[in-house]
Amino acid sequence: QLQLQESGPGLVKPAETLSLTCTVSGGSIRSSSYFWDWIRQPPGKGLEWIGSIFQSGSTYYNPSLKSRVTISVDTSKNQFSLKLSSVTAADTAVYYCARHDLGGRGELSYLDHWGQGSLVTVSS
Amino acid sequence: QSVLTQPPSVSGAPGQRVTISCTGSSSNIGANYDVHWYQQLPGTAPKLLIYGNSNRPSGVPDRFSGSKSGTSASLAITGLQAEDEADYYCQSYDISLSGSVFGGGTKLTVL
Numbered sequence: 001q002l003q004l005q006e007s008g009p010g011l012v013k014p015a016e017t018l019s020l021t022c023t024v025s026g027g028s029i030r031s032s033s034y035f036w037d038w039i040r041q042p043p044g045k046g047l048e049w050i051g052s053i054f055q056s057g058s059t060y061y062n063p064s065l066k067s068r069v070t071i072s073v074d075t076s077k078n079q080f081s082l083k084l085s086s087v088t089a090a091d092t093a094v095y096y097c098a099r100h101d102l103g104g105r106g107e108l109s110y111l112d113h114w115g116q117g118s119l120v121t122v123s124s
Numbered sequence: 125q126s127v128l129t130q131p132p133s134v135s136g137a138p139g140q141r142v143t144i145s146c147t148g149s150s151s152n153i154g155a156n157y158d159v160h161w162y163q164q165l166p167g168t169a170p171k172l173l174i175y176g177n178s179n180r181p182s183g184v185p186d187r188f189s190g191s192k193s194g195t196s197a198s199l200a201i202t203g204l205q206a207e208d209e210a211d212y213y214c215q216s217y218d219i220s221l222s223g224s225v226f227g228g229g230t231k232l233t234v235l
Contacts, residue, residue, distance in 0.1 A: 037224075046126060047162075047170065047213055049224040060223050096169055100224070103158060107217040108224050110160040110175040117169050 002027040004097050006118035012091075013124050018084040022097030022115060029078045030055045035100040035108060038071060038082045040093040041117075048093075052100055052108055053080055060108065087122045094119050127152065128214050128227035135233040136204045144199045144230045146214030152225055154195035157217040161190055161199045164211040164229075173212070174199060201232070209234045 008020035022036070029036060035052040042048075051061040053071045061069050065084070073080040084091060094117040103109035129147040136142040146159060153159055159177050162170035172181050174190035177197065189200045197216075201208055214227040 046229040047215075047226045049226060052223070062223055063221055101175075103217065107157060107219075109158060109217070110172060110215070111162070111170075111224075112172050112175070112181070114169040114171070 002099065002113045004099065004113055004115035006095060006097050006115045008118060008120070010119060010121060012087055012120060012122050014088055014122055015086055018082070018087050018091060018095075018120055018122070020082045020095055020097075020118060020120070022080050022082075024078045024080075024099075029073065029080065030075050033102060035060075035102065036073065036080045037098045037100045037108075037111060039096045039098060039111070040091075041096070042090075042093040050082065050084075050095075089122050092120065092122045126228040127218055127221070127225035128216060130212075130214060130227035130230045132228070133231045133233065135235055136201075137235045138204055138206065140204050141200060141202045142204060142232065143201075144212050144214075144232070146197045146199070146227050148195050148197075148216060148225075150195065151220040152195075152216045152218040153192065153197060155219050157219070159190065159192050159197035160215045161188075162213045162215065164213065166210070170213060204234055206234050208232060 037052045038050040068085045070083040096117045097115045098111040099113040101109040161174040163173045164170040177192040178190045218225045
């Protein structure tokens, strides 16, 4: 049974860098069939895709966040990580990690396994 | 402003049928990319409900069904139950953004 678990600070100061790690258990992050994603959800609002990473390190980012986002992978630890720089109160959200299946044309398809989410608050 | 457009809310009485629409454009749904649906119960992570437009993962009741036509997709829920009260999101791939896009979400209220 694949499980994903987010970890990291729950409080980040404005202008600093938000850092989260997702630990994958019950399956290998080295699989060639999946990407590994970060998605966020501000309180009371909808879902926003942040970005995806393949086991090779190839990444796709949401254009609206691309200048501030870095997603990396550590296959030896079966983990992938998110860094979001220069945060503001607008970055306060529950951050989810998830597994992203690939579609027939190699595109990002559906998200079939999700972590429970980690609330990150940006405040001084 | 979400790339995929959903109604903010829908409602129905127990036992009734409701549908939730998801409207995209020629760079996502209209480009023949699949639509997927998620159910998010209060205080929990989203759960995959429908994948590949109309396929149900194991364990999802057949009361839930999905369809797609042109630049839009729909989620239908028949035999509405109180436990179906949740937020529902559609998701697809957008070729112009080279990434995943979500709808803004629809809150289903069971009356």
